[in-house]
Amino acid sequence: MSKAAGKKDTKQKILNAAEVLFAEQGFNDTSLRLITSAADVNLASVNYHFGSKKDLIKAVMDRYLAIFMPRADAALRQLLTEPAINLHQVFDCFVAPLMELTVIKRRGPEIFLQLLGRGYIDNQGFLRWFIVNHYGEVLEHFTQAIRKAAPALSSADVFWRLHFTLGTVVFTMASSEALRDIAKTDFDEDIDVEGLVRKVIPYLASGVGANPC
């Protein structure tokens, strides 16, 4: 907007290149050199625009979180006003907010989920800290909804099963491209990201609702 030149903003070019590479290879295995050459910008521009690699990672994540989290939160709050809810509805709250991430780019939904997984696994926790501190209330509403939909579960069971679902989703999405390729060649099943999300929800809902033993 405020830019005069016709070429895309350097900052955006960096973000767009970085998120794809981070999602594919993880944060630590993606060098600034790789990012800047993919983005076709100068190496030094990352530090100029973002300050450090760590801050670039936060910027990449927050571009998605800032869209996804408020909408997921709104859907969860809305659901919580219902008198009775089930687990399938709880997970459905995340579908539309996830799919809206195409406003950032076409593959936004899968990139976001991959980044989320990387953030959990790669790092020493600074990203986890960042997410919990900025979007902790969404997690809180998610937990409330689960408890309302599955009142038989203890607090500890809810805690564990939320992490089980996180693992399922994040791991699946981290290799979703490869898996969808296999599904296409082996089973002649052409599935997009939304299809995959809708495929995983019955698994999650059933798993979370299982009888503890």
Added chain:
Amino acid sequence: MSKAAGKKDTKQKILNAAEVLFAEQGFNDTSLRLITSAADVNLASVNYHFGSKKDLIKAVMDRYLAIFMPRADAALRQLLTEPAINLHQVFDCFVAPLMELTVIKRRGPEIFLQLLGRGYIDNQGFLRWFIVNHYGEVLEHFTQAIRKAAPALSSADVFWRLHFTLGTVVFTMASSEALRDIAKTDFDEDIDVEGLVRKVIPYLASGVGANPC
């Protein structure tokens, strides 16, 4: 055995230090310098004994796989001779083989699962290739057992849900220490790895057996 000196074999010291660090931080984020100083051996000894870091990674993984895989395979084969089986039984096949990994060290079971997750997520696939090529038949029997226990699922559904379970387990175990700490402080729940495995199995069995939609 063939060693004269009273001190532990350098090769074993390296393996024991490396697997813990690999499990905690991933393969690429663990330097040989860190490993050798933790193992209290010389930096050059890794290359002397293993040839390269990549070969050290394979050696670390295979020490566990060589014990785990044949036993899991035997349990699955045995189960497949039964006339009727359920999903819970299928997953139970892995519990005893996993717990026997304490023969390597006390925390063997969780280290193994963490390493497995790292192998799937960290790397460009050389480890995945190694596992599939060396232990592919175990995966085959696993698939057969799932199909027998849940005949309503299509081939594609089985494929997807196996990856869902892999994600659940691997992701949970990759952060199992942190999660168990939280469970202890927040819910006063003191749980060991076997307890966690037994906690995840109902989730997996229920998820895999859910009605596709």
Added chain:
DNA sequence: GTCTATAATGGGATAGAC
């Protein structure tokens, strides 16, 4: 804001003495 050049660090691997 963009670039080149370079500093400072840490990585894997190896040569060669012992």
Added chain:
DNA sequence: GTCTATCCCATTATAGAC
């Protein structure tokens, strides 16, 4: 088998010209 010393490469980050 073990150790020191070192090579060579890649990394993040920055200084300073334009």
